[in-house]
Amino acid sequence: MPPVDAKAPSQTPAEPILFSFPDSDQLSRNLADFVIKAQNDAISRRNKFTLATSGGSLPKMLAKYLINRDDNALRWDKWEIFFCDERLVPLDHEDSNYYLCHQEFFSKVPELKRSQIHTIDESLLDDPEELSDAYEKQLVQAFAGKEAVRNPVFDLILLGMGPDGHTCSLFPGHELLTEQDRWVAPIEDSPKPPAKRITFTYPVLNHAHRLAFVLAGEGKQEMLSKVLDQPELGLPASRVRPSPPGDIYFFTDNAASKTTKYERSDFKL
Numbered sequence: 001m002p003p004v005d006a007k008a009p010s011q012t013p014a015e016p017i018l019f020s021f022p023d024s025d026q027l028s029r030n031l032a033d034f035v036i037k038a039q040n041d042a043i044s045r046r047n048k049f050t051l052a053t054s055g056g057s058l059p060k061m062l063a064k065y066l067i068n069r070d071d072n073a074l075r076w077d078k079w080e081i082f083f084c085d086e087r088l089v090p091l092d093h094e095d096s097n098y099y100l101c102h103q104e105f106f107s108k109v110p111e112l113k114r115s116q117i118h119t120i121d122e123s124l125l126d127d128p129e130e131l132s133d134a135y136e137k138q139l140v141q142a143f144a145g146k147e148a149v150r151n152p153v154f155d156l157i158l159l160g161m162g163p164d165g166h167t168c169s170l171f172p173g174h175e176l177l178t179e180q181d182r183w184v185a186p187i188e189d190s191p192k193p194p195a196k197r198i199t200f201t202y203p204v205l206n207h208a209h210r211l212a213f214v215l216a217g218e219g220k221q222e223m224l225s226k227v228l229d230q231p232e233l234g235l236p237a238s239r240v241r242p243s244p245p246g247d248i249y250f251f252t253d254n255a256a257s258k259t260t261k262y263e264r265s266d267f268k269l
């Protein structure tokens with residue numbers, strides 16, 4: 001188990017900032033600029049860029065304008081990549097979030113070395129607790145030093161959201177919503193298959209420097225309205241509210257944000 005958080009618990013959490021773009025192509029283009037800005041800020045601060053990504057619909061939208069660029073904006077050698085959640089299947093299984101990200105993104109970036117990507121230990125697939133602890137240890141090692149006594153502070157965490165409001169593998173009504181000690185936890189009863197997974201917990205999410213939900217299409221509309229307009233429902237995605245100086249953004253297309261009454265912000269870097 002990681003050391004106890006030393007941060008003062010009384011700070012008011014950040015308010016979500018909503019960006020809405022005409023379509024998913026514009027969303028991807030602006031998301032790429034946002035990621036590059038986060039990368040540059042992180043490199044100036046600590047000479048590396050720690051990113052955690054989700055699976056689902058995100059990797060394709062993320063990759064679209066990050067791969068095949070001709071402007072040298074990306075400093076791939078500085079990237080260190082984790083997964084916000086992972087399914088307990090082999091890394092070449094089609095349900096694996098790593099496999100999906102590899103297909104959509106990593107395999108198209110030859111500069112990115114395999115050692116920069118933190119995956120689960122496949123030899124522990126039969127022991128979710130052990131596997132989860134081993135993945136948590138990878139975080140402890142990556143964030144060692146001064147930060148080791150607090151929580152890991154990711155430069156950027158990219159999130160998706162399912163139609164039930166889940167994010168990572170944190171599902172509505174599940175006991176993991178109140179997990180305060182572990183950074184990474186196993187779940188063996190995920191309502192969305194596969195049932196066995198590991199997931200980041202809120203202590204990790206809510207200490208990140210920046211987080212962004214990436215949501216496109218009409219299928220996200222109803223749940224996005226609930227998450228932004230009715231936070232009192234306590235849906236998993238609504239509970240992502242980092243403490244200052246962390247920021248939380250929603251990158252959406254107009255189809256996803258059509259019905260929310262939440263105020264849109266102009267996108268500027």
Ligand SMILES: O=C1O[C@H](COP(=O)(O)O)[C@@H](O)[C@H](O)[C@H]1O
Pocket residue numbers: 054055056057058085086097159160161162163166167168169192
């Ligand atoms: O199961 C999962 O679902 C969520 C949402 O996926 P999406 O296809 O609706 O974008 C995803 O963020 C998570 O990483 C994944 O394991």
